[in-house]
Amino acid sequence: MAASDQQRLKRWFGRHPLRTMLRIAATLVGVGVSGWLISIVWPEPDRVARGGPPSVSDPTSLAKFPAMPITLLVIGVDTDNLSDPTNQAAPKGPANADALLLVRIDAKQPLRVLQVPTELAVQLPGSDQPMALGGLWRSGGVSLMADAIREIVGIADTDLQRYVVVPRQTLRTLVDGLGEVDVILSQSYKRTDKSLGYGVDLQAGRQSLNGAQAEQLARLLQNGRDYENRRLRQQMLMRSVVDQLQAPSGIVGIRVLLDEVNGQLETNLSYSEMLSLAAALIASPAPVQFSQLPLAPAVGEQTLRQLKPGLPLPLWPTP
Template sequence: MNWLSPPRVRSALRIASALLGLGVTGLLLATLWPEPDRVAQGAPLSADQPETLAPLPEAPVTVLVIGLDADRLGAASNQAAPEGPANADALLMLRIASKEPLQVLQIPTELGVRLPGEKDPGSLAQLWRRGGVSLVSDAIRDIVGLDAGDPKRYVVMPRAALRRLVDGLGDVDVVLGQSYQREDKTQGFNVNLQAGRQRLNGVQAEQLVRHLPDPKHLSQRRQRQTIFVEAVIQQVKAPSGIGTIADLVDQLDGEVETNLSRSEQLSLAAAIIASPEPVAVSRLPLAERAGEQVLRQIRPGSSLPLWPQP
């Protein structure tokens, strides 16, 4: 039979076109709806290796972490000062890779942002109550100069989840350069932390990261949050850390909001444990504060991206 006859050629072209169409459709779907992070296949490992939690991610993964000033997800009030709907009280981006130091970017919550159609700017912190993860993520993408669609992964953590995280890890060790005491009866919130080496439980860790005697001292609070983040990472990397991670992920389920699957969370935890030291903490370049203003701006002349790829 002549396979090059016109009817057979037309049939072959139709089949090829259909296959090509399926391939293009699959590519578009993969672009619009990213697959879960790919993980490498590994051989059997000993129990003390991080890969026993889950296979390590094949490529760096960027995660936006939003710390809320409300005690729980969906709380009607943040029970903070000023009282009202929840705000983003801390904003971090993590770039996690098993063979590179963990990258942490602190994003000032007091950055001034003006939404389209609005005359006056508001703080980045207040965008959470206006549009949740989507709006906060879009604003950060524009400010930092990230690629379209980044960051693809996020974790939203209220205060109760932060306490459970620390208690689940078995407390965290910090070294404080000064003591902090404060009593806020309106919030039912007390701070009593002593200078020197301290081992903090969940309640004390919350005191450290929330302490803010003056709204203009947010940069000092970020320094304390850096101390806390580094302490948590060290506790995760400790020999006892691997054994607590899986249970901790289960405990936090329902207390945090995230688009990371359980297997992805375990994979990223394994990558953090395997990542070399030291942790690299970056901060955005801010313009000098003018007078008593609370809202801040990015330093003029700063070129994008403000957090370049390593």
């Protein structure tokens, strides 16, 4: 190789151009293999069912199922729309994640949901003080949140490759599109915060909730340490939403519903992948299986929580 060619390679690839090029080649091969592995999971877009309405007796009439179970990171943020500069929630300010879920979807197994506490204490490199896990959303968005949850739960990168970011508006749209959801409340809830334009007025007993009422139930914090009870209320709401999706009216209207919410979400799922996951969710047997990360007892009045010490990883085993 001529001296001028060697100088050119060093200028572009550093002092060890051959080593650098091998690293680049290995990275490209890795990306290609990862893309190939992902591609074999999902059905081809043209395999999505067209023509007549889908049937609840045959969810594949909506779309073919993924070839293997999929773990989806669901981030519920406290803004009404993803583009809103402030959350109009408590505490008021930039957006936070107020619901964090790992959802395992498998047409042959019950839907599995891990609720990750948003009040879990985390500390960013270079920071002097811990912060709530939910606050990582405004610091680094999906990427930082996904990395933190992978490390906390102890799961591999390949087990968490799809995400959905859901603002409050999408919850209302989803519930109204399903035609209300039924819940049984063990107590009445009444709370008003005029500064945030937010109120809750729900009566005990069996209730059919519209979108606005479902949002009230999902957001409700009766005090600054009510997070665990809020997760239980969110469980109740999620069960009801899944029941409605699995009803005949749910599967018939799923395409229209996805069209309505698709523009409100941030996700790396394609439309055909959404249909595929919806079909698998509709086919999954009841009941939904919920898990929560074990927390150490709260200390004094602090709201930040720690995981129970000595827990072996992973905290939520995946097949």
